[in-house]
Amino acid sequence: MKVRLHPSEREFGAVVDVVYRPDPVAYTVELTTLRVPAADGSRILLSVADGDAAIGAAVQVSNAALLTSGLAPAHATDVAAALADDHPRLPAVRGTRCSSTAFVTAWSALTGAAVELTDVEPLYRLVDLAAPSGVAGESRLAVGREVELLVDWLDAFFVEAFGLPSDRTARRAYLDEIAVADGDIVVWTAGSAPVSMARVHAPLAGVSRIGPVYTPPVHRGHGYAAAVTAAAARHAHRRGADEVVLFADAANPLANRVYQRIGFTAVDEHLQYAFTPCGGRDPAPSCTAT
Incomplete structure (x- = not known):
């Protein structure tokens, strides 16, 4: 060897x-x-x-x-x-x-x-998408004027999920990386206002990965995370992905239940x-x- x-x-x-x-x-x-x-x-x-x-x-x-x-x-x-x-x-x-x-x-x-x-x-793999019903609002791609909002949300996500210090400069660079890699951000809007987001990686070798998924605390409890994740999966398929995957935090049982409920199955653990x-x-x- x-x-x-x-x-x-x-x-x-x-x-x-x-x-x-x-x-x-x-x-x-x-x-x-x-x-x-x-x-x-x-x-x-x-x-x-x-x-x-x-x-x-x-x-x-x-x-x-x-x-x-x-x-x-x-x-x-x-x-x-x-x-x-x-x-x-x-x-x-x-x-x-x-x-x-x-x-x-x-x-x-x-x-x-x-x-x-x-x-x-x-690590979850999408088996059969079961998009939630009855969630108010609709999905669309993020637009340029929402950069500051996305920086805020990404910063909040990394602070909450990983305990990292707030660093808007790093989150702005992260957004730039998404663009360089031809990725997208899907947002869920309710009453025309963005309430949740999910990053979608461009398909690579037939696979697209979703994440991070983030809903601000003020908008939680309405099904937006499930809705935006399902919308992100549909978007990945439209872009040509054969498989859609995502990671979840094992310490967040609610998020794991959400992903399982909409059709994701755990296939490994990192x-x-x-x-x-x-x-x-x-x-x-x-x-x-x-």
Whole structure:
């Protein structure tokens, strides 16, 4: 087994075709991540090969979480060793439960980094859309004059869902990324006023992902989240998607019930862990996984 760091997206393209594209539902995050240019130009493009054949992959963009879903647990130790010298301060890892947990164990043992489980997100696939009935209002695409409103909503979403500090500049950049990636934002309006939103990724390898979905607290309890998610799914199909997927927060049972009620079924579960470097290559006594 050989681990390789690739210097360019062009060279890594052959790995993407072999590892990620055959299952675009499972690797929806990796594929959409690779579609958008890194803001600071930095990427980790890693493959695992058996002889000349790629059998695994991991990617990281702009110092975000390392995406490990393309790695088998058996790859974790070799991948951690390959990254430890040049990338000793990985901030986080995200992937399927088995891939992320295996890498976290190997990374912590090798580097001494402390580990914290920060997010658990079921991956849902749309099986048979059952749009809610009786919800007041209608859907449409967001328009340019709503940029400030969308920045407000996205900022509120990231603060509420992930505990991030308010950062309107970052949310504005996020909106720009949506445009660069040819994505859309569907809004639900009631009485002509926007009350809920859902981002829709442009179809890639036949798959479109929805998210984030956000309804301001003042508008909750009226079915708008279910309605806008169903509208986003219809929009994804109109744009040519064969499959529609989304992630939910496992700690938000209401959101999970909403998605299940309108036809989504959980097909996997992704975990995100944050690392706190302890310095050095030997595990420190104070650095234990949680």
